[in-house]
Amino acid sequence: xxxxxxxxxxxxxxxxxxxxxxxxxxxxxxxxxxxxxxxxxxxxxxxxxxxxxxxxxxxxxxxxxxxxxxxxxxxxxxxxxxxxxxxxxxxxxxxxxxxxxxxxxxxxxxxxx
Amino acid sequence: xxxxxxxxxxxxxxxxxxxxxxxxxxxxxxxxxxxxxxxxxxxxxxxxxxxxxxxxxxxxxxxxxxxxxxxxxxxxxxxxxxxxxxxxxxxxxxxxxxxxxxxxxxxxxxx
Numbered sequence: 165x166x167x168x169x170x171x172x173x174x175x176x177x178x179x180x181x182x183x184x185x186x187x188x189x190x191x192x193x194x195x196x197x198x199x200x201x202x203x204x205x206x207x208x209x210x211x212x213x214x215x216x217x218x219x220x221x222x223x224x225x226x227x228x229x230x231x232x233x234x235x236x237x238x239x240x241x242x243x244x245x246x247x248x249x250x251x252x253x254x255x256x257x258x259x260x261x262x263x264x265x266x267x268x269x270x271x272x273x274x275x276x277x
Numbered sequence: 278x279x280x281x282x283x284x285x286x287x288x289x290x291x292x293x294x295x296x297x298x299x300x301x302x303x304x305x306x307x308x309x310x311x312x313x314x315x316x317x318x319x320x321x322x323x324x325x326x327x328x329x330x331x332x333x334x335x336x337x338x339x340x341x342x343x344x345x346x347x348x349x350x351x352x353x354x355x356x357x358x359x360x361x362x363x364x365x366x367x368x369x370x371x372x373x374x375x376x377x378x379x380x381x382x383x384x385x386x387x388x
Contacts (some may be wrong), residue, residue: 166320195373201318207365207378220375252318258373265311266376268320 167191168269170255176275182243185272189236189257195219196238197258197266198230202251213238245276280304283366283379292388296353300366300379303347307368307377310342312351315363315381324364325351356386 167190177183189196198210209222213232224230227245232238242249252273256266283300290296298312309328313321325340327333327349333340339352349368353360363383367376 166322168320197375199376206380207321207367207376209375209377212375222375254320256376265323265326266373267323268313270320271318273318 166267166269168255168257168267170253170269170272172272173270174273174275176277177245179245179247179276181245181276182241183245183274185240185242185253185255185274187238187240187255187257187269189238189255190259190267193257193259193267194236195258196232196236197256198224198238198240199254199256199268200251201254201271207254210240242274247276250274250276278303279380280377281366281368281379284382285380287383287385289385289387290356292356292358292386294356294386296356296360296384296386298351298353298364298366298382298384300349300368301347302349302368302377304368304370304377305344305347306370309369309372309374310340310349311367311369311376312338312340313365313367313378315365321365358386358388361385 169188194215210224212220252271256268258266312325315321330344337354341350363381365381366379
């Protein structure tokens with residue numbers, strides 16, 4: 165168990181809908197990352213937050229947004245969902261004060277129908 | 278061209294074999310190198326973490342980084358069927374920065 169908790173584990177929703185994925189980082193980790201893993205694209209970096217502030221941004225679609233709350237949990241919001249958004253979404257956390265290794269949660273499997 | 282290239286395999290070896298997994302990269306700014314193991318699209322599990330060039334050993338696993346060649350390797354000694362998984366290399370330019378992943382190599386260790 166990495167200590168990173170993601171909910172829900174599975175999500176099935178229709179095109180055009182909006183969903184929220186939740187991540188609780190390891191105790192003490194201030195940095196949270198979101199990644200998308202699809203069959204043909206591998207693991208793609210979406211966005212990173214550090215202590216509530218956006219730190220780095222990848223190729224995240226404008227329909228997607230994220231935030232990190234004062235208690236350090238993070239949410240990834242996906243809106244106007246399309247079939248192509250079906251993927252595994254992973255959250256990771258790290259303690260930048262140490263070496264900065266990232267530990268991953270078990271992911272949320274999103275299926276858009 | 279992708280920043281990180283990794284042969285997707287699949288790679289099949291007999292139990293007890295030495296496995297060699299490799300990645301090449303193009304971005305000379307990468308300083309931090311990691312290997313993750315992923316079972317059946319579960320969460321990636323961190324195996325090895327290396328800063329800059331050199332070797333690092335942990336049990337049956339050895340990670341090597343050659344920055345001059347932009348080439349990293351993971352060796353698994355005495356491979357076991359439980360090692361069957363997808364192995365992902367990942368790299369970052371900054372400590373705690375975003376990770377750029379390879380495509381992953383699917384490994385199967387046959388009893």
